[in-house]
Amino acid sequence: MDISLDSEKNDRKFALPVDSEHKATEFRLFSLATPHMRAFHLSWISFFSCFVSTFAAPPLLPIIRDNLDLTATDIGNAGIAAVSGAVFARIAMGTACDLFGPRLASSSLILLTAPAVFLTAIANSPAAFLMVRFFTGFSLATFVSTQFWMSSMFSPAVVGTANGLSGGWGNLGGGATQLIMPLVYSLIHSNIGSTKFTAWRIAFFIPAFFQTLSAFAIFFLGQDMPDGNYVRLEKSGEKHKDNFSQVFYHAITNYRGWILALTYGYCFGVELTIDNIIAQYFFDRFNVNLHTAGIIAASFGLANLFSRPGGGILSDVVAKWFGMRGRLWTLWVVQMIGGLLCLLLGKVGSLSASIAVMLVFSVFVQAACGLTFGVVPFVSRRSLGVISGMTGGGGNVGAVLTQVIFFRGSRYSTEEGITLMGVMIMCCSLPILFIYFPQWGGMFLGPTKGSTEQDYYLSEWSTAEKEQGFHKMSVKFADNSRTERGRKGISAPIPTDNENPPSTVL
């Protein structure tokens, strides 16, 4: 961490200790201090509400399928639709964050998708059901704004923790909804006395209101960056309003973004797939009743309370000692073990063994998600949003692919599908071996001699852009990310920069 005279002067108004970019260097969970911790709480709560809305239908399906005369195929297609909308929405969200800031981007998306949840209450046919699930699923793109916002508010030393907690507690919504929606439904059905087919419709207003409220909270209480909102910072010249095509270009030409998109498809994508199929699996294979199957399904999602954050925290802890190389190794090992456990899950034949394996599997696969977003903030500074969006979108692609290949039709039994999914997780985790940062190294190779963080992050800006000083934020980030060298590298002398452009002093 660089402690210069400058940052000490500017420290004045922050409740938490900050670095030169004014990003918090500590994470205090029970604080609501603006802007850092408030941003954290706003982001995880709004993401949680989007997950609740997206997966609000599955626990009420026994009633909805009778009301709308759905077949198993209709239900399967709606489930795939719910996760496929977010593929492109996540990439678009990443771009929007880079250009407009996470506050506007996320509150806009949440308000745009809230009508889909409200209109679920008046759906009258299988086609309408598919449409509302499809459009509601777009709201899962708030994941990207969550991660982007955390990466803007928290320094490299704690970014894994912040990302893991906000992502994990948001994902919790997928488990919580399996408990919330049946409860709300039975309150309306028994206490208010509505008929079954009306009660489920009224129940959907709850997630819809929650989602709308969270959008308002973000807009009025949130702030894009520690120093203010994009709009204000751009007007004052502190932040340069970036160029979309350049941002996009630098994201798609960074191979690390593509590798992480693939590997995230096989931790988060697997998590989404399991959310959709696991209740049915326990119901059909072990003959538990639907209520019990729902509780088991909920427990898979609820493990996110500690497992995804655990992955993020682990990433930060390992980085303190071994830097980025440690983050990469831990990610690969945890995801491989997750794949092995998935393989095992399909093979065990007894109910109690299945539940036990499923719980351990959930911890590893969700930790892998947290570990992935310990690496993502470092892939690019200029195109952080689009890279986050690509990775997030890759997660949903993985979910769609996996469900289409292994869990549709009767080609494979569900247990065969689960085992094969485990094999696919292990194969698709191998590309992590090829991620290499010249300044820090990769899993098998050390850093290139003489390569610095500044070289890496400033290569995203052209000379013309640098002359105009547009790259200032990347310079600060480069300096702050020296912690990724690990214990050994951090005490090494800073190689003299051959870059001494006189015009960067502003």
Added chain:
Amino acid sequence: MKYFMLRSYILLFFLSKIINGDVLFSSLPQSFHVVAYPTKGQVLKAGEDRITVSLGLNQTTTNQTDNESYKNVKVKLCYAPISQVDRKWRRTVDNLKKDKTCQFTIWDKPYDMNNQTFEWVIEKDIPTAMYFVRAYAYNSAHQERAYGQTTNDKKSSNLFKVEGISGRHLSLDITSICFSAFALLSLVGFFLLEKRHSKIKS
């Protein structure tokens, strides 16, 4: 040896089912004669229309001793095969404990040797589907002992359609559309506010 093992396994399987008390539908005699009005082809509305059911003992197939073991009779509304297609939650299984064909009980009374007729208003939670009516007679241990149904063995005759309620109400429709419009209008409001703030700042 293998064949012997297989046969004894099957025998043990069925014995265990009987010992467990699992009743198989294929083992039940069709002792009852059930007729329902309205009949084939009619569309009935849930919450409004009624079904009239008549049931009596089928004189030709009933056994006197069996007769005495019946304690109560339940009449159920059952899904026709066409409404079971691609819907595993309505599937027909021979083991009556796992069978999901008949999910709605419309009449549950102690057994009476005489012919009975009753009327039932179709309840509001009955979904849209094709149905037939089946009656089960139970013994004192709550096990099915005999049945009767309005349709043939293939379940292809005398099926009628029930149209379920939509569950929608005008008030729900209006509320839903209003709040959706509110969300979209708020979004426009946010953009205008943001633009105004940026103008003020500069």
